[in-house]
Amino acid sequence: MNLPPLVETFVLHFGEMGGRWGVNRAVGQIYALLFVSDRALNAEEITDALGISRSNTSIALKELDAWRLVRRRHRPGDRRDYFETPEDVWQILRTLVEERRRREIDPTLSLLRDILLESPASTEERHAQARMGEMLELMELATRWAEDLQKLDNTSLRQLLALGAGVSKLLELKSKVPIFGSGARRRDTEESA
Amino acid sequence: MNLPPLVETFVLHFGEMGGRWGVNRAVGQIYALLFVSDRALNAEEITDALGISRSNTSIALKELDAWRLVRRRHRPGDRRDYFETPEDVWQILRTLVEERRRREIDPTLSLLRDILLESPASTEERHAQARMGEMLELMELATRWAEDLQKLDNTSLRQLLALGAGVSKLLELKSKVPIFGSGARRRDTEESA
DNA sequence: GCGATATTTTCGAAATTACTGAAATTCGGG
DNA sequence: CCCGAATTTCAGTAATTTCGAAAATATCGC
Incomplete structure (x- = not known):
């Protein structure tokens, strides 16, 4: 070498x-x-x-x-x-997240959706389906999150990472500020834009 | 089977x-x-x-x-x-993130820190170190983020995922609300708690 | 300690995966 | 078209990983 x-x-x-x-x-x-x-x-x-x-x-x-x-x-x-390689390390991060999602999550997502359509033939199967349902819900959230990540610009992405657990404080804040609170959410965010 | x-x-x-x-x-x-x-x-x-x-x-x-x-x-x-397996799929997610960080990120982090201490002997090495520096910075952010994630309870974790790109809107909001804006940050968040 | 049961280790065979060198293919310029 | 450079494919080999049987080790109740 x-x-x-x-x-x-x-x-x-x-x-x-x-x-x-x-x-x-x-x-x-x-x-x-x-x-x-x-x-x-x-x-x-x-x-x-x-x-x-x-x-x-x-x-x-x-x-x-x-x-x-x-x-x-x-x-x-x-x-x-x-x-x-791309110059921009943030772009590299986006690509990595995207590709890993595509390879590691997506195939399982569609399998889970298929399996959950079937009718359980026993108690065991009913329980198994319930567990798979939990997994599906989590994976769908994670997938959507990863998709959203793709859309963030470098600055927002950096802020998001830097924020870390601070996000929970921010979420509290959100629920306290009336126009961002829960209820009639869609309309409200439109107004604020 | x-x-x-x-x-x-x-x-x-x-x-x-x-x-x-x-x-x-x-x-x-x-x-x-x-x-x-x-x-x-x-x-x-x-x-x-x-x-x-x-x-x-x-x-x-x-x-x-x-x-x-x-x-x-x-x-x-x-x-x-x-x-x-643990009942709680959120706990499973935390464990996965934690372990993957430990295996995939941490070893590289310490290698990068070591390499960046050395003095470059050529222009090539200077550039290489600069790139490694960028990678290090990103990995440190990602690591800290993953650590923070461990601390979030299920509800916050779910909200965080559900929020997705919405976080950028939230970050705008943060900078607009005086007591959460930048500057004298520590004091301000204490007051708000 | 002894016997019974559970777990871990060892080791060789089988399967999979990675790598190489050589041959085949592609591609742009005369 | 044809040539030569560059790249890809392919078949054989090397290396690694997986797997199961059997032996060795550990753990418990007695």
Whole structure:
């Protein structure tokens, strides 16, 4: 591996961590490399920098593409693809949340909806359905939340994170201020806009 | 597999999905089974229900234990461990967020802190460090947010999720209401409590 | 301590997944 | 079209993970 020591440490770490979040080592390493690189890199450069095979690079890049975590760029007079990560880390966060939702939540959501349509044939099944119903409700909330997150601009997203548990204080406030309180909610928020 | 059809579908699905979030099939299946079961089950019952080997069950249960996703219970006059998931799906959500943070974020956080202490030896390294700094900042925010989440009660947590992007409206409101606006923040919130 | 029962560990086979090198395909410019 | 560079696909191999049987260990009541 032919990299500045500081970058190499980072790249190796991401390779290891890759396993914990469902991608292989090469995918993790390439992502890390592109993230800290000050320019877009082509597949050949990536292969050399990481000491992996060219085909491995190709497959890993395809995977990163599927996750929408890298962009392809082109240079005039050069047919090669150059890869880079988005500059904006907030955008990266949005993409991650979105993709994880799509892969980890959505398939289960539709399964749960299907199962809950069936009639239980026993007490056990009735209980099982009740539990699945609880899970569905929570997942639907989480999904909607993740969708909403996509719409927030960087500043709001940062504020939202920074707020943290403070949100409960804010929610108290909301219920105390008449025009934001519960009841006739839709109309009221329209008026306030 | 010896289960009501409705439950079997659910269990098989969780087995498949297990792969996508870093646990193996047996772990996913067992979790699903315990989640919908109306009583705690012992290792033998789990083994029979799922048609897997006893040792496989044992290892998978240990893994679920490490994730703190199951509880062990005991019955008087019975030495066997009985396993169950928490009743409260909100508590389950908290545990999941907490554990994923611990496994997926924390190790990277400390690596980033270490790397950022070193002096860059080149322009490349300087840029790399700058990027890592951005990542660190975002991860620290996310971490703090996840920690705060642990402290919210079920009602607040539900409200927080239900609020979604509405939070930005709420943040506007906050900045407009004098006593909650920026500046002398600590004093003001104390007064309002 | 002893026997009975439950749990954990060990280890080899089977299955899955990751990686490579070579061959095939695609693509832009003459 | 045809050439050559670049990329992707593919088949074989290597590495890792999963799985189950059996042995070893721990725990309880007696």
